[in-house]
Amino acid sequence: MTISTLPPNPMSPQIPITNDPNRHPIPKQRKPPYYPASISLLSKCKSLKQLQQIHATIIKSQLHKDTPTLTKLIHFCSLNPSTTMDYARHLFDQIPQPDVVLFNSLARGYSRTHTPIRAVSLFANMLSSGIFPDDYTFPSLLKACATAKALEEGKQIHCLAAKLGLHRNIYVHPTLVNMYAECGDVQAARQLFDQMDQPCVVSYNAMIMAYARSSLPNEALALFRELQASDLKPTDVTMLSVLSSCALLGALELGKWMHEYIKKHGFDVYVKVNTALIDMYSKCGSLEDAVCVFEKMGCRDTQAWSAMIVAYAIHGHGNRAISLFEEMKWAGIRPDEITFLGVLYACSHTGLVDEGRQYFNSMRNHYGINPGIKHYGCIVDLLSRAGLLDEACKFIESLPIKPTPILWRTLLSACGVHGNLELGKHVIDRIFELEDSHGGDYVILSNMCAANGRWKDVDYIRRLMKDRGVVKVPGCSSIEVSNVVHEFFSGDGTHPQSVELHRMLDELVKQLKLVGYVPDTSLVFHPDMTEEVKEVSLRYHSEKLAIAFGLINSPPGTTIRVVKNLRVCGDCHSAAKLISMIFNRQIILRDLHRFHHFKDGSCSCGEFW
Numbered sequence: 001m002t003i004s005t006l007p008p009n010p011m012s013p014q015i016p017i018t019n020d021p022n023r024h025p026i027p028k029q030r031k032p033p034y035y036p037a038s039i040s041l042l043s044k045c046k047s048l049k050q051l052q053q054i055h056a057t058i059i060k061s062q063l064h065k066d067t068p069t070l071t072k073l074i075h076f077c078s079l080n081p082s083t084t085m086d087y088a089r090h091l092f093d094q095i096p097q098p099d100v101v102l103f104n105s106l107a108r109g110y111s112r113t114h115t116p117i118r119a120v121s122l123f124a125n126m127l128s129s130g131i132f133p134d135d136y137t138f139p140s141l142l143k144a145c146a147t148a149k150a151l152e153e154g155k156q157i158h159c160l161a162a163k164l165g166l167h168r169n170i171y172v173h174p175t176l177v178n179m180y181a182e183c184g185d186v187q188a189a190r191q192l193f194d195q196m197d198q199p200c201v202v203s204y205n206a207m208i209m210a211y212a213r214s215s216l217p218n219e220a221l222a223l224f225r226e227l228q229a230s231d232l233k234p235t236d237v238t239m240l241s242v243l244s245s246c247a248l249l250g251a252l253e254l255g256k257w258m259h260e261y262i263k264k265h266g267f268d269v270y271v272k273v274n275t276a277l278i279d280m281y282s283k284c285g286s287l288e289d290a291v292c293v294f295e296k297m298g299c300r301d302t303q304a305w306s307a308m309i310v311a312y313a314i315h316g317h318g319n320r321a322i323s324l325f326e327e328m329k330w331a332g333i334r335p336d337e338i339t340f341l342g343v344l345y346a347c348s349h350t351g352l353v354d355e356g357r358q359y360f361n362s363m364r365n366h367y368g369i370n371p372g373i374k375h376y377g378c379i380v381d382l383l384s385r386a387g388l389l390d391e392a393c394k395f396i397e398s399l400p401i402k403p404t405p406i407l408w409r410t411l412l413s414a415c416g417v418h419g420n421l422e423l424g425k426h427v428i429d430r431i432f433e434l435e436d437s438h439g440g441d442y443v444i445l446s447n448m449c450a451a452n453g454r455w456k457d458v459d460y461i462r463r464l465m466k467d468r469g470v471v472k473v474p475g476c477s478s479i480e481v482s483n484v485v486h487e488f489f490s491g492d493g494t495h496p497q498s499v500e501l502h503r504m505l506d507e508l509v510k511q512l513k514l515v516g517y518v519p520d521t522s523l524v525f526h527p528d529m530t531e532e533v534k535e536v537s538l539r540y541h542s543e544k545l546a547i548a549f550g551l552i553n554s555p556p557g558t559t560i561r562v563v564k565n566l567r568v569c570g571d572c573h574s575a576a577k578l579i580s581m582i583f584n585r586q587i588i589l590r591d592l593h594r595f596h597h598f599k600d601g602s603c604s605c606g607e608f609w
């Protein structure tokens with residue numbers, strides 16, 4: 001959408017920002033001698049039907065063309081926009097010469113609906129009508145652009161605000177930061193933020209949230225510390241973004257500190273903050289703390305129940321997740337899309353194929369919820385993990401929407417696990433029709449070809465990656481010790497304790513072999529490598545380096561928590577089980593898909609991962 005130009009001479013110093021009655025003469029409205037009693041009932045109005053009854057009374061009172069009366073009705077609609085904005089527009093169109101206040105009120109209402117971009121269309125009409133915006137116009141428009149993720153329209157409005165000298169206004173500037181943040185342009189948001197002489201807490205919240213959503217948790221936490229050092233007080237919105245950042249880092253100790261901060265400052269009364277705590281504890285590997293927060297909540301909404309269901313699911317407790325879902329229904333809480341994601345995920349990672357199909361069908365049949373792309377992905381994952389690869393392929397091809405690369409990628413990963421090269425080739429053709437820049441796709445196909453001894457195909461795939469500039473994402477594992485997060489890459493020699501870690505792993509492998517560990521060198525696809533070299537390659541995987549760091553730098557008996565950016569390696573999975581037994585340590589490893597709880601030589605996944 002392109003916003004039309006301003007009325008004539010917008011930069012002229014003689015033209016005020018607000019309406020000039022000499023330029024835009026508006027006939028004086030005769031103030032009615034009285035307002036009907038129904039006007040006072042607006043504050044108690046709760047439905048469109050009641051609003052229409054009040055309007056009918058106004059018509060009977062001969063005030064249906066009175067601008068102040070219609071303005072009151074429109075203002076009420078803008079504050080309660082869920083069902084009344086079409087009615088508000090109907091009233092607005094009856095006013096022959098609406099002023100900027102009316103435009104602002106209607107734009108504010110549109111910005112709160114599921115069609116916020118209509119506020120921008122209204123603004124274009126406003127400009128073409130010769131009415132100048134004021135400092136209350138832009139916040140509503142920018143909020144609408146933020147909600148609609150309409151970055152281009154937001155940039156045009158930004159330019160217009162700058163031309164009128166309003167971009168540094170105390171109301172406009174924070175909403176500009178928020179608009180760029182919500183639209184994903186973190187760099188522009190930060191640039192505007194840094195231009196503020198005294199950033200307000202709203203601007204801090206917008207920037208912290210933008211960093212968290214852009215997977216930049218360290219930047220978000222640094223800004224939170226800056227906010228703490230200022231005279232401003234964080235809000236419950238601040239807590240949501242900071243907890244999200246802790247979850248991204250898997251930083252449990254930092255998350256626990258934040259929990260104490262939340263309790264100390266009274267933020268634990270907010271349902272959304274408690275829900276964020278459940279999510280944070282879950283993603284940091286402490287299911288027990290997540291359960292504790294959930295059980296202490298005095299009030300639980302759909303999001304809180306859903307967060308706990310998802311927590312059980314990703315930690316491998318599929319049956320508990322499903323039991324909680326049934327308890328949620330008995331409590332009279334209606335599930336939503338996120339709830340079903342958790343339930344389907346639980347079925348997928350527990351091998352409950354029939355139950356997963358039933359829950360998927362009940363979404364639309366019993367609750368009127370149309371499945372989204374993530375729900376379809378759960379079903380593909382459910383079928384793929386169970387080895388029903390052909391059924392999963394047919395499911396994708398029969399979808400009512402165009403499949404995404406992620407759907408096909410889920411199936412491709414399963415083809416790699418189950419060794420189905422022929423179907424894998426078909427799937428990767430479908431992926432390359434949509435996207436050919438994801439390094440993981442090439443790696444999976446290359447590994448499948450190598451497992452089948454097709455080394456010419458392996459060489460071809462590697463040349464293809466090089467020609468297309470595709471880079472393999474390196475495996476990276478992190479561990480938090482003493483409130484410091486340490487990162488390791490496979491074969492890493494840059495960490496200050498690298499020599500000690502390598503020596504530790506050399507000795508550790510010897511101990512593991514005494515209790516039955518056999519390095520799975522079939523996972524190393526290099527024909528020119530000797531078995532000994534392959535073993536060394538496996539020994540220094542990022543997961544093992546992080547676990548070894550935890551063994552060296554944490555007290556005996558304490559839990560080791562590791563976060564990996566990719567799927568955990570099968571050899572590392574076998575080694576972690578034995579390490580947990582030898583050292584009497586619980587190891588909680590969060591990979592790209594789920595949590596693995598290693599204890600006493602076994603894993604919570606039950607080998608179904």
